[in-house]
Amino acid sequence: MSKVSVPISNNFCPQTLFLFGTYKEDGTPNFGLFCWLSYIWDGELGVMACIGGEKLTKDRIRATGVFSANLVTEAILPLADYFGNTDGYSTDKMNVPVKTSRGAVLDVPILESSPLAFELEVAQSVSLHDGEVFLCRIRNVLVDEELADEEKSVEERIQAIAPVRTTCMTYFGWNGEALGKWGEPGQRIVKE
Numbered sequence: 443m444s445k446v447s448v449p450i451s452n453n454f455c456p457q458t459l460f461l462f463g464t465y466k467e468d469g470t471p472n473f474g475l476f477c478w479l480s481y482i483w484d485g486e487l488g489v490m491a492c493i494g495g496e497k498l499t500k501d502r503i504r505a506t507g508v509f510s511a512n513l514v515t516e517a518i519l520p521l522a523d524y525f526g527n528t529d530g531y532s533t534d535k536m537n538v539p540v541k542t543s544r545g546a547v548l549d550v551p552i553l554e555s556s557p558l559a560f561e562l563e564v565a566q567s568v569s570l571h572d573g574e575v576f577l578c579r580i581r582n583v584l585v586d587e588e589l590a591d592e593e594k595s596v597e598e599r600i601q602a603i604a605p606v607r608t609t610c611m612t613y614f615g616w617n618g619e620a621l622g623k624w625g626e627p628g629q630r631i632v633k634e
C-alpha cells in the first residue's frame with residue numbers, strides 16, 4: 443500500500459482521557475478534561491501533562507503544585523465531556539452533581555465515580571509560548587477495590603471499568619464503538 447502525507451494532527455492515534463482535579467481558592471473542587479498526559483521515568487514512574495492556553499486548572503496547579511488525574515470511563519463520559527467544554531472561569535461550572543473526596547496522600551479532589559486516580563505533585567515545569575508542561579511525581583494511585591482484585595484477570599477488570607479513548611475529536615468506548623463527537627455527551631448533563 444502506498445503512503446500519503448496528510449496535514450499535521452494526531453488523528454488515528456487514540457489517547458486516554460483524565461479529569462484533572464484541583465481545589466479553587468475557596469476550597470471547592472474544579473475539574474477539567476485532558477488527554478495530553480503521558481508517562482516519564484526518573485528513577486521512578488512519573489507523569490507529564492501539557493496544558494495549553496490560560497485556564498483555571500492551570501492557574502490552580504501553578505498555585506498549589508498538586509492535582510489529581512482521574513481516569514475517564516464510559517460511565518462518566520457525559521460528565522467528563524461537560525468538564526471539557528465548560529470554562530472553569532465561569533462561576534457555575536461546578537453546579538453539577540459530583541461526589542468528591544480528598545486524596546489519600548495529597549490535598550487534591552478525587553472524583554468518586556472514576557475508578558482510578560493519580561495524586562500528582564509537580565516536580566518541574568517547562569513554559570512554552572502558549573502552553574506549559576508539568577513533570578510530576580506520582581505520590582499515590584487510588585483505585586476502586588475491584589481494580590485491585592487479583593482473583594480477576596486484567597481483561598475482566600479493564601472491561602468492567604471500560605476506559606474511554608479519543609481521536610479525531612470523537613470519543614470511543616473500550617470495544618471501539620464511537621460514543622459521540624467532542625461536545626455531544628456533555629449535553630445530557632443537567633445543572634443543579
Ligand SMILES: Cc1cc2nc3c(=O)[nH]c(=O)nc-3n(C[C@H](O)[C@H](O)[C@H](O)COP(=O)(O)O)c2cc1C
Pocket residue numbers: 472473474475476477478479492493494495497498499500523525526527528529530531608624625
Ligand atoms: C476531549 C478533550 C480533551 C482535552 N484535552 C486537553 C488537554 O490535554 N490540554 C488542554 O490544555 N486542554 C484540553 N482540553 C480543554 C479543557 O478541558 C478545557 O479548556 C476545560 O475548560 C479546562 O477546564 P477548566 O477551564 O476548568 O480549567 C480538552 C477538551 C476536551 C473536550
